[in-house]
Amino acid sequence: MPGFSTDAILLRKIEYGDHDFIISFLTESKGKISVIAKNAKKSVKRFSGALDLFSVNHINCTFPKKKKNGLIILSWADLENGFVNIRYDVFKTAYASFWVELIHYWLEENKVQPELYALLLFSLNALNTGSLSKEVLSLLFQIRFMSISGFSPNIEYCGICKTSVDRIEQKNLRFDFREGRIICSNCVKNKSQYGMTVSKGTLKQLFWINNSDIYRADRIRFSSFAIKEGENLLEAFIPFHMGRDFKSLQFLRRLRLEK
Numbered sequence: 001m002p003g004f005s006t007d008a009i010l011l012r013k014i015e016y017g018d019h020d021f022i023i024s025f026l027t028e029s030k031g032k033i034s035v036i037a038k039n040a041k042k043s044v045k046r047f048s049g050a051l052d053l054f055s056v057n058h059i060n061c062t063f064p065k066k067k068k069n070g071l072i073i074l075s076w077a078d079l080e081n082g083f084v085n086i087r088y089d090v091f092k093t094a095y096a097s098f099w100v101e102l103i104h105y106w107l108e109e110n111k112v113q114p115e116l117y118a119l120l121l122f123s124l125n126a127l128n129t130g131s132l133s134k135e136v137l138s139l140l141f142q143i144r145f146m147s148i149s150g151f152s153p154n155i156e157y158c159g160i161c162k163t164s165v166d167r168i169e170q171k172n173l174r175f176d177f178r179e180g181r182i183i184c185s186n187c188v189k190n191k192s193q194y195g196m197t198v199s200k201g202t203l204k205q206l207f208w209i210n211n212s213d214i215y216r217a218d219r220i221r222f223s224s225f226a227i228k229e230g231e232n233l234l235e236a237f238i239p240f241h242m243g244r245d246f247k248s249l250q251f252l253r254r255l256r257l258e259k
Contacts, residue, residue: 002062003060003062003075004030005058005060006027006058007027007028007056007057007059007080008026008033008056008058009026009054009055009056009117009120010023010024010025010051010053010054010055010057010100011024011026011032011053011054011101011103012024012053012100012101012104013051018041019038019039020036020038020039020041021036021037021040021041021051022036022037022071023051023074024104026103026107026113026116026117026120027117028114028117028118029112029114031107031108031110031111031113032103032107032108032110032111033072033109033110034071034072034109035059035061035074036071037074037077038073038074040074046076047076047077049079049082050077050078051077053097053100054083054086054099054100054124055079055081057077057078057080058078058080059074059077059078061075062075081124081128083096083128084128085130086127090255091134091252091255092128092134094252095127095134095138095252096124096127097248098138098246098248098249099120099123099138099141099145101246101247101249102142102145102238102246103116105242105244106145115148116145116148116149119144119148119214123137123140123141131218132217135222135231136220136222136227137217139206139209139227139231140209140210140217142234143206143209144209144214146234146238146241151241152180152210153180153181153182153237154180155182157182158173158182158186159181159182159183160183161184161186163184165203165204165207168184168200170184170185170200171199171200172197172199172200173197173200173203174188174195174196174198175195175196175198175233177195177196177237177240178195180237180241182198182203195236196236198229199226201226202229202230205220205222205226206230206233
């Protein structure tokens with residue numbers, strides 16, 4: 001039976017009937033794919049230790065014989081990285097769950113996005129090893145996710161007068177959620193028209209982590225204020241742009257309040 005093998009990051013798993021799962025994976029070569037894992041609840045041999053959210057597995061799949069439009073069949077899966085340090089930390093689990101939920105709902109089936117795969121894999125590895133703080137890592141993931149996905153906000157210059165951030169005298173600017181752009185004070189006529197105030201310093205740091213070598217991201221030092229402001233901006237703009245709320249983000253926010 002024709003099929004394929006690939007490394008894949010598990011984005012979503014839902015029960016199907018009494019014994020099966022329908023699973024969404026992100027792969028480097030095939031993009032997001034949906035498969036059915038038949039008898040996965042009972043099959044220890046084929047899926048032992050695998051099929052957990054945001055785990056990396058080497059999977060083998062076959063195409064259905066009868067239904068051309070039927071779901072791809074997951075034959076077996078070998079766990080390559082379960083990210084144990086993430087799973088033992090409720091905050092890290094919340095961040096990783098938010099990232100995979102974003103990708104699952106944004107990415108179309110079979111749309112190849114190797115840069116997005118590389119970004120998610122890098123972010124999960126860094127979160128697991130602790131090479132970057134979870135807060136800064138999430139800012140990096142979100143700003144680069146938007147850039148790869150084609151709806152990156154303009155944070156380089158005023159969206160009306162085109163003055164660059166470096167040349168704007170005011171320390172704070174307004175962010176226009178609807179247009180995805182910053183507006184300097186000279187161009188703001190009605191503050192209620194725009195989403196929120198954001199400082200030049202935060203914008204410049206977000207621009208840096210979006211455009212610099214991802215493996216040098218640990219060189220930038222965000223203040224606690226810039227982290228909080230960056231979180232408020234990105235975690236408001238992404239749901240606004242995508243037109244949906246994310247359960248994992250709601251859970252993450254509750255954790256922060258309880259901290």
